[in-house]
Amino acid sequence: MARRVEQEGGEPVQAVAVFISQLARWQRLLAASVDGLSANAQRGLWGELHFLRTLLAGR
Secondary structure, eight states, X not given: XXXXXXXTTTOHHHHHHHHHHHHHHHHHHHHHOSSOXXXXXXXXXXXXXXXXXXXXXXX
């Protein structure tokens, strides 16, 4: 997600649209899996959430 948002080149409206699109992608991924996430998907999700916390919380 971070890469996709960063690729928007500083256009805030586009970056927000990409951000929302990526959140929707995660929602679909989580809704589709009855067995839970694989270890790789869990690491990816943790990375995305960590990035969001860092970005949004300014930490």
